Amino acid sequence: MSQPLVAPNLFEVCKVLTVAILELVRIILEGLGNAIPPLHDPLFGLAAFLLGTFVVTVLTWIIAMTVILLWVTLFNLLTVMWIERKIYSRLQDRYGIMISIWSLPLWPFNRGTRPTHKGTGYLQNVADGVKLLQKENLTPATADSAMFHISPVLIAASTLMIFVALPWSSGFYVARLEFGLLFVLAAFSLAPFGILVAGWSANNKYTLVGGLRAAAQLMSYGIPLILAVIALVFSTGSLNLFDIVQQQDRPLVELGLFSIPAWYIFSPQALGFVIFSVAIVAEMERIPFDIPEAEAELVEGWTTEYSGMRFGIVFGFKWLRMIAGSALIAILYLGGWSGPVFAIVYAGPVAIPIFPEELYFLLKVWVLCLIFIWISWSVPRIRIDQILQIGWKRLVPYSLLAILIGAGARVVWG
Amino acid sequence: MPEFWVNMGPQHPMTHGLWNMRVKVDGETIVDAEPEIGYLHRGYEKIMEVREFQKNVVLTDRLCYVSSITWSHAYCLAVERMMGLEVPERGQWLRLISLELQRIASHLMWLASYGPDLGLLTGLLWALRERELFLDLIQLMSGARMNQNYPRIGGVRNDIPEKFGAMSMRSIGHFLKKLKDYEALFQDSKVFHLRTEGVGKISSKDAIDWGVTGPNLRACGVDVDLRRLDPYETYEEVEFAPQVWKGADGGDSYARFVCRFNELRESCRILEQAFDKVPSTGAYRVKPPRRAEGEGVAHTEDSRGEALFYVCGDGDDRPYRVKIRSPVFCTMAATPTLLRGNKLADVVAILGSVDVCVGEMDK
Numbered sequence: 001m002s003q004p005l006v007a008p009n010l011f012e013v014c015k016v017l018t019v020a021i022l023e024l025v026r027i028i029l030e031g032l033g034n035a036i037p038p039l040h041d042p043l044f045g046l047a048a049f050l051l052g053t054f055v056v057t058v059l060t061w062i063i064a065m066t067v068i069l070l071w072v073t074l075f076n077l078l079t080v081m082w083i084e085r086k087i088y089s090r091l092q093d094r095y096g097i098m099i100s101i102w103s104l105p106l107w108p109f110n111r112g113t114r115p116t117h118k119g120t121g122y123l124q125n126v127a128d129g130v131k132l133l134q135k136e137n138l139t140p141a142t143a144d145s146a147m148f149h150i151s152p153v154l155i156a157a158s159t160l161m162i163f164v165a166l167p168w169s170s171g172f173y174v175a176r177l178e179f180g181l182l183f184v185l186a187a188f189s190l191a192p193f194g195i196l197v198a199g200w201s202a203n204n205k206y207t208l209v210g211g212l213r214a215a216a217q218l219m220s221y222g223i224p225l226i227l228a229v230i231a232l233v234f235s236t237g238s239l240n241l242f243d244i245v246q247q248q249d250r251p252l253v254e255l256g257l258f259s260i261p262a263w264y265i266f267s268p269q270a271l272g273f274v275i276f277s278v279a280i281v282a283e284m285e286r287i288p289f290d291i292p293e294a295e296a297e298l299v300e301g302w303t304t305e306y307s308g309m310r311f312g313i314v315f316g317f318k319w320l321r322m323i324a325g326s327a328l329i330a331i332l333y334l335g336g337w338s339g340p341v342f343a344i345v346y347a348g349p350v351a352i353p354i355f356p357e358e359l360y361f362l363l364k365v366w367v368l369c370l371i372f373i374w375i376s377w378s379v380p381r382i383r384i385d386q387i388l389q390i391g392w393k394r395l396v397p398y399s400l401l402a403i404l405i406g407a408g409a410r411v412v413w414g
Numbered sequence: 415m416p417e418f419w420v421n422m423g424p425q426h427p428m429t430h431g432l433w434n435m436r437v438k439v440d441g442e443t444i445v446d447a448e449p450e451i452g453y454l455h456r457g458y459e460k461i462m463e464v465r466e467f468q469k470n471v472v473l474t475d476r477l478c479y480v481s482s483i484t485w486s487h488a489y490c491l492a493v494e495r496m497m498g499l500e501v502p503e504r505g506q507w508l509r510l511i512s513l514e515l516q517r518i519a520s521h522l523m524w525l526a527s528y529g530p531d532l533g534l535l536t537g538l539l540w541a542l543r544e545r546e547l548f549l550d551l552i553q554l555m556s557g558a559r560m561n562q563n564y565p566r567i568g569g570v571r572n573d574i575p576e577k578f579g580a581m582s583m584r585s586i587g588h589f590l591k592k593l594k595d596y597e598a599l600f601q602d603s604k605v606f607h608l609r610t611e612g613v614g615k616i617s618s619k620d621a622i623d624w625g626v627t628g629p630n631l632r633a634c635g636v637d638v639d640l641r642r643l644d645p646y647e648t649y650e651e652v653e654f655a656p657q658v659w660k661g662a663d664g665g666d667s668y669a670r671f672v673c674r675f676n677e678l679r680e681s682c683r684i685l686e687q688a689f690d691k692v693p694s695t696g697a698y699r700v701k702p703p704r705r706a707e708g709e710g711v712a713h714t715e716d717s718r719g720e721a722l723f724y725v726c727g728d729g730d731d732r733p734y735r736v737k738i739r740s741p742v743f744c745t746m747a748a749t750p751t752l753l754r755g756n757k758l759a760d761v762v763a764i765l766g767s768v769d770v771c772v773g774e775m776d777k
Contacts, residue, residue, distance in 0.1 A: 088535075088536070091536055092535070092539035092540065093539060093540070205418065205420050206420075209420075209442070209758065288533070288605050291759070295533075296427055296762040297758055297759050297761055299427060377535065377536050378603075379534065379606075380529075380533045380534040380603065380605050380606050381605075381609075382605055382608055382609065383757055383760070384757065385757060
């Protein structure tokens with residue numbers, strides 16, 4: 001049985017913080033009110049209002065959303081980008097990015113001995129982001145300016161929307177939705193719409209072809225993706241991501257010291273797992289399925305006309321979609337955050353499980369990201385008509401077979 | 415969807431150089447194509463008329479900057495035939511060695527650029543890594559990594575250094591092992607077959623009619639290799655097999671890839687024999703006359719096809735007229751035939767496989 005580090009959930013943890021801050025504000029306000037008698041009543045009234053349920057709840061939601069946003073972008077996005085750039089560099093026999101904390105001019109330690117260009121490279125993406133922020137935002141003269149500027153927001157917002165419903169452990173989540181899986185998949189499929197709008201509004205032939213490719217691609221992989229999920233729902237009987245992980249948190253076969261967990265990949269859903277993984281690579285727009293931006297023939301595809309941080313957003317958020325896709329695979333087929341707890345250490349009132357659910361989940365997500373990175377840097381890109389063929393002629397029939405297997409298994413084993 | 419023209423160039427990741435491929439597409443399918451060349455035209459044939467015979471070698475080096483030695487060699491051969499010079503045997507062997515080293519370096523550059531054309535950037539870095547070996551060897555031999563200025567009228571500029579053969583054999587041994595990695599990366603990949611097989615097909619008759627030569631013609635199943643058909647230097651004394659596509663359905667990008675790829679191995683085989691047979695002593699150069707009269711024609715097997723030089727002298731110390739036949743220039747004429755009916759994404763898969771070098775195309 002697993003245990004989360006963020007317990008019982010993110011909202012409650014953030015509420016402790018909110019209440020602590022508001023208590024501090026209350027002490028200050030009441031002190032002021034006591035010191036200045038004419039303001040006594042309004043300040044005490046304000047303090048009581050601030051500690052009321054309404055303000056506490058609203059502030060806690062804002063803090064919880066900020067925490068998950070920073071966790072996703074500042075930690076996960078940067079780390080996965082770093083993993084990708086480092087791994088593919090190693091695959092290509094080179095060092096890769098090396099800008100690190102001791103590359104900064106302000107870093108005071110071992111300035112003389114440490115080569116500034118031989119770091120681990122973690123800060124390279126931050127440096128790239130700063131560079132993109134300094135660049136000019138160009139809008140093509142013939143572009144549909146409003147839609148051209150809205151579509152990066154649409155892509156970024158729909159991608160971040162996934163993480164509202166995507167839990168990182170049984171406690172580390174923003175919203176616990178009864179139909180979380182449906183919400184995540186719906187939010188996932190919004191981005192190709194933004195890509196189509198972006199490609200169309202830029203009024204450039206490359207971007208237009210790229211945008212229309214994104215629309216065609218969505219048709220071919222979206223259906224097998226949903227069909228594979230339908231096959232899975234025959235086993236789970238629920239669209240709640242927490243329930244799905246809960247069902248997998250038990251041993252399937254005991255083998256002395258170890259046990260094979262009852263993950264859905266070790267069930268009749270294995271075929272669905274393969275279909276889902278292939279379709280999700282197309283969803284992430286990675287090589288071999290990154291045809292909407294195919295830089296060899298379409299310059300940079302639908303992102304051709306974007307510059308500055310707009311390019312940074314539409315380009316960087318592809319990694320967020322990869323994280324979300326890997327997290328979905330981990331939740332649906334690889335047991336999510338379930339894992340054994342070996343010990344629980346108490347730091348005051350806070351219980352720290354060794355190892356917590358968050359760690360298991362992060363490892364699974366990052367390993368899956370690593371596999372996708374590995375695949376995408378060792379195969380060429382396929383063609384648009386070929387992805388349509390793979391989608392319609394292979395994945396859809398196989399996913400129908402997966403539904404048949406899933407339903408059959410449900411009937412036979414209950 | 416109405417048909418419209420897409421410019422793939424002059425600044426475009428597909429063009430390995432400065433040229434423009436205008437493609438008319440109906441949706442994603444190509445209905446017409448129109449290569450626009452001449453952005454890099456430097457008036458070679460005219461400039462060469464005002465320079466002395468020997469000084470033109472500097473120019474011919476820059477015809478194709480990834481395959482300099484083969485071009486300078488073709489020019490030197492034409493001038494020598496005009497002058498009636500006979501290169502000493504050792505000089506001929508050194509030329510052969512330099513030509514084959516250059517061919518490997520050139521083909522590796524092609525392999526490196528074909529990877530990113532298909533979206534496989536790992537191929538770029540791997541092929542460039544092994545190209546370094548051969549560039550180092552060429553540098554050891556001629557002193558430069560690019561634009562070597564190595565062949566001379568009447569021989570070669572300088573002797574090879576001591577132990578050059580042993581060093582080359584070591585590099586070749588390493589390289590032959592690495593070729594298996596490339597095969598795993600390219601030919602063993604299902605996606606690579608999807609992208610190249612049946613793409614950009616041209617029949618052997620069409621190819622001959624359009625003047626396609628070299629590996630691109632051999633990929634159509636035509637056994638043509640000037641090193642065999644009209645041997646120059648000491649190619650008669652080495653054993654090698656021209657890489658001709660054996661199967662029935664040749665002429666596509668995959669056949670072109672395989673033929674060119676296998677030439678890497680064949681060039682290594684030629685080099686192995688050449689280092690055995692090259693005489694250890696002897697002159698490697700004869701002094702050419704300053705002035706010459708007459709006509710000289712030489713066609714050689716360049717890395718990209720048949721390179722032809724026609725040099726005419728009128729008794730002065732510089733050519734009266736020079737004519738260059740570039741293989742890529744002729745292949746370019748066939749690109750509308752190659753492209754029509756394929757998809758937009760295939761433009762890169764096709765033009766990457768024919769190995770375009772803009773320097774020699776625009777002259």
